[in-house]
Amino acid sequence: MTASPISVVPASGRAKLAETRRWVVKVGSSLVTAKGLGLDHDAIRDWCAQIAALRATGRQVVLVSSGAVAEGMARLGLKQRPTTLHGLQGAAAVGQMGLVRAYESEFNKHGIKAAQILLTHDDVAERGRYLNARGTLNWLLESGVVPVVNENDTVATDEIRLGDNDTLGALTVNLTEADLLVLLTDQDGLFDADPRQVPDARLVSEALLTDARLAGMAGDSKGVLGRGGMRTKLNAAHTAARSGAATVIAYGRHPDALLEIARGAPLGTLLTPAQGVMTARKRWIAGQMQVRGTVHVDAGAARVLREQGRSLLPVGVTRIEGRFDRGDLVMIVDPQGDEVGRGLSNYGADDGARIVGAKHAQLVERLGHVGEDEFVHRDNLVLHPRRD
Numbered sequence: 001m002t003a004s005p006i007s008v009v010p011a012s013g014r015a016k017l018a019e020t021r022r023w024v025v026k027v028g029s030s031l032v033t034a035k036g037l038g039l040d041h042d043a044i045r046d047w048c049a050q051i052a053a054l055r056a057t058g059r060q061v062v063l064v065s066s067g068a069v070a071e072g073m074a075r076l077g078l079k080q081r082p083t084t085l086h087g088l089q090g091a092a093a094v095g096q097m098g099l100v101r102a103y104e105s106e107f108n109k110h111g112i113k114a115a116q117i118l119l120t121h122d123d124v125a126e127r128g129r130y131l132n133a134r135g136t137l138n139w140l141l142e143s144g145v146v147p148v149v150n151e152n153d154t155v156a157t158d159e160i161r162l163g164d165n166d167t168l169g170a171l172t173v174n175l176t177e178a179d180l181l182v183l184l185t186d187q188d189g190l191f192d193a194d195p196r197q198v199p200d201a202r203l204v205s206e207a208l209l210t211d212a213r214l215a216g217m218a219g220d221s222k223g224v225l226g227r228g229g230m231r232t233k234l235n236a237a238h239t240a241a242r243s244g245a246a247t248v249i250a251y252g253r254h255p256d257a258l259l260e261i262a263r264g265a266p267l268g269t270l271l272t273p274a275q276g277v278m279t280a281r282k283r284w285i286a287g288q289m290q291v292r293g294t295v296h297v298d299a300g301a302a303r304v305l306r307e308q309g310r311s312l313l314p315v316g317v318t319r320i321e322g323r324f325d326r327g328d329l330v331m332i333v334d335p336q337g338d339e340v341g342r343g344l345s346n347y348g349a350d351d352g353a354r355i356v357g358a359k360h361a362q363l364v365e366r367l368g369h370v371g372e373d374e375f376v377h378r379d380n381l382v383l384h385p386r387r388d
C-alpha cells in the first residue's frame, strides 16, 4: 500500500454497500494462479469461505473466475502462453476442468453447490440467448447455487471474444441485475497512475464514474497473466453502472477482502454510478457490446435526447455509417463526435440512408412504404452516462 489514499468524492458510498444483496465477484488470472504455476488452492479456499460467509448474510453471489489458460498451461507443462488460437483454446479446455473442480470441492465444504457457466459474446448480445442465460442464472441464484462463470474460450473466436473477464464480469452484472461488481486483482485498487510505473502513485478510495479524471489514470499495462489491465476494469465499472451497479476494485489477497467490503470498510476503490436503475430492456441494450453502426445527429437532436429523454427522429439524423439491419445496436453521435447514447435502430442502413433529415411527411415518399416515426425509440435508447 502506498501513500495516503485520495477520495474524489466525499466518502459516502461505502455505507450503502452494507445494503447490497446480489454481487458479482471476479477474480483475475493474476490472482487465481500461484505465480503462473497452476492454481493457488489456498486463495481459492479462502474466497470460497468468504463467499459462504457472504451468503450467510443473505447475499447471492456469482463468481467470475479467470485462470483456465494458466491452469491449462501448468497441466500441459507449457512454459509459455500458447500463441495459436487452438493452442489457447486447448489450454483453456484443459485448465477449465481444474478450475471448476477446485471451486466445486471448496464450496462443497460449506454445503454449497456450484455450477459451471461458460458464456460467449453471443450469449449476451442476442436477445433470445440473453433471456435464457438470465433465466438460468436467476434460477441458480434463487436455488442457493453459486454460479462459477468464465468465457467459453474453446468456441470463442476472435470476432466474438470478450477477451478479458472484467468485461464478462460487468455483463454478468447486467444479466443478473446485480447491485455490486467486485473486481479482485493484484493491486490495492485503482491508483492515480499505474503503480508498476509510478511508485508513489496514490490509491483512489472513492470516485463517481462521471469523473473525467478517471480515464487518464487507468493504464493498459497489466501483469504477466492478466489480459486487460486497469483500463478494462474501469470500462467494466461503466458497463456495470449502466444497470445501476457500483464497482469495487480491491486486492484479492487482502485478508477477508470480500467481508470487509460487505461491512463498508474503506478497502480498494469504490466506483459509483451517477444515474439510477434502468428497465430490464435497457439493461439488455446496455449489455450489448457489438455496435453495428453509427448514426450522426444534429445539435438539436442531441440536446433533446440528452435533456428530455426523447426518441431520435429521422429529421435530426445527418449521416449514418456502417452496415446494420433493423433491430441492430447503433451508436448515436453528436456533431462534436461525442457519444449521445446507443440504441436499437428501427431502420437498417439502406432505408436509414434514404430518410436522413426527413420530416414525418416525407417518410412514405422516401421509403416507398410507411415507416416508423422514430429512428430509435426512447424505450430502446440508453443515454451515455459519461456526460459532464
Ligand SMILES: Nc1ncnc2c1ncn2[C@@H]1O[C@H](COP(=O)(O)OP(=O)(O)O)[C@@H](O)[C@H]1O
Residues within 6 Å of the ligand: 027, 028, 029, 030, 031, 184, 185, 186, 187, 189, 190, 191, 192, 193, 194, 195, 196, 217, 218, 219, 220, 221, 222, 223, 224, 225, 226, 227, 228, 229, 230, 231
Ligand atoms: N492506475 C492504475 N492503478 C492500478 N493498476 C494499474 C493502473 N494502470 C494500470 N494498472 C495495471 O493493471 C494491472 C491489473 O490488471 P491485470 O493484470 O489485467 O489483472 P487481472 O488479471 O486481475 O485482471 C496491475 O497489476 C497494474 O500494473
Ligand SMILES: N[C@@H](CCC(=O)OP(=O)(O)O)C(=O)O
Residues within 6 Å of the ligand: 027, 028, 029, 030, 065, 066, 067, 068, 069, 070, 092, 150, 151, 153, 163, 164, 165, 166, 225, 226, 227, 228, 229
Ligand atoms: N477466460 C480466460 C481469462 C481471461 C483473462 O485472462 O482475464 P483477466 O486476467 O481476468 O483479465 C481464462 O480463464 O484463462
